[in-house]
Amino acid sequence: MTQGEMPPRSTRSRPTMREVAALAGVAIKTVSRVFNGVPTVDPAIVARVREAADQLGYRPNLTASSLRRGDGRTATIGMIVEDAANPFSAALTRTVENVARERGVLVLVGSVDENPSRERELAQALVDRRVDGLVIVPAGRDQSYLITEQRSGTCMVFVDREANLLDADAVVSNNRQGAVTAVNHLITGGHRRIAYLGDRVSIPTAARRFEGYRHALEVAHIPYDEEIVHQVPAGEKAAVAATERLLELPDPPTALFTSQNLVTIGALRALRDLGLQNTVAQVGFDDFPLADILSPGISVIAQDVEAMGRAAAEMLFQRLDGDESPTRTVTVPTRLIERGSGEIAAEGPRHD
Template identity: 50%
Template sequence: MPGRPRMKDVAAEAGVSVMTVSRVVNGDVGVAPRTAARVTAAVRKLGYQRDDVARQLRRRDRLSQTIGLMVDNVADPFMAAVASAAEDVARQCGSMVLIGSSGADPSREREVIAAFTARRVDGLILTPVAGGHRVLRSAQARGTKIVCVDRAAPGLDVDAVVVDNFGAVKEAVRHLIAHGHRRIGYVGDKPEIWTFGERHRGYLAALETAGVDADPALVRHGVRSGAGAAGAVTELLSAPRPPTAILAGNEVLAFGALAVLPATVAFIAFDDFALAAQLTPPVTVIAQDPVALATNAARLLFARIHGDVSAPRTVVMPTELIPRGSGEIPGPYAPYGPP
């Protein structure tokens, strides 16, 4: 085919209209996945390239001045703080934020992202659900700027702002071991969710490093609510060989666990919370900063929106283990520390 391939050439190759090609190339996720795949294949076969300089000239004054923010659950205190901080940065940049919750459900994630892109948002900040990230790949391939916050999306070349979940939990479990505990319970959400997978990995690594056998009977996965955490902890403590210490995977699970936890059982929560220092005993926590996470993510997104084409980066924010009392309750092996 002589000369540079044109959009109508792609349309002919894919067996679709020029309008459909335009929608795919310009990031409209409303196109059926199979049709979009045919167009993408035709683009690659023909070597079609957009004239991005001309496109930028056309779009310079056509930004929607909105971004989409999708979190797991906007009612979660941690995620609410993320949303508020992202909104602050967006306001400084002259943009508004559309907010949606995925509920860790891939189908709901698809719906939320489709709704955002249909409204021509300038970019997306996401806490991705578990899975292959097909919908994110599709949106990215069509030009949508994406930054992940709190959770990475393995295999997807986008910016991400996260904390060292693995290292934080490893440190916390080592802390419990140093205070004489060997049977340490873990309560978390599905390990397929990136953050909880990393936290469970840190839990196992700390036990292995200390020479403590990991007991699957001490682990409860897929716990998503306070009531679920209360039930999980009650079940753990009713076992013939109960744990002497428990780590809760986030603030919501910590509230449920604390409602049924005896004062003799050591406890550490991932995430700080307002009443942690006022409880009896005060709660030892792994503190992270949701405002810093969201602020960095939003700044990265707006840099991308305004032309940053550097390689994707992962920003790892620090956490802090704050000993307050509950994590220092001695276990059966105190004061001897790690074996």
């Protein structure tokens, strides 16, 4: 075969380094040096190799290349979230991606849908692909399955919830205080019959928010009533049904604290269907798109998702850069955003 002659293609779908070398008229080792960025390769040869690669549509195997490098890095990190379609997860992922992009690192993302088995499977799949680190929103109560990987050098940071049975960095919101703030705001509006709709208390964030709800009632000397407490799987349909049952009670609540964004949306849908959106007050935990343009706007306890994502990504890269300081948990404060629904007084709309 003469220089510049196209080699016969095999049955493989992807062109190989050998084919690039043959087309460029150089050794395979030279092609490898070009794509590994070795600076001593003659510029004319670099141009010839890259032209051949473009002609063939060749792309280097970055994972294989990284395994041959001294540091073994793949320039990828894995990210495990509850549900990539959820506004909270989507915003968190985007922020981590932005930080990773600044470092030339790719983020591989997967959803676990609050399934501990899926969390383990996805974490293992990402580790098997030699990601340099993991950002995890855990679903299960036991992350000890990652101890071996952690000892082997895989860096990891947990977000929204701390790891259990594993010593690892974490970034969380002040969930309990956020719930206290929400309920106190409703109490200030004259409400004493305040319902709670939230996710299952087996989920750490839901448990902290429920604790905050109960604490606020206790401090205000308002009796806790199980009849107006619904802990349902996060989702609009379940929240609609739960809200409808609450409002059909002989002594229905005058206000709702909905402690998860999908639950908030479901409760809002029920209120609007019943024509009670201007009568029953509502404060939700977690902001969501378009909450500010509804009538009334939905008052929420907003998490600073961008701050959480950036803190988690920066902590991970600090570990990858060699930080061996003791693990720590960063707690990001929440804030109340008043938009109208949470300012409906017990007697009706409040006009301050």
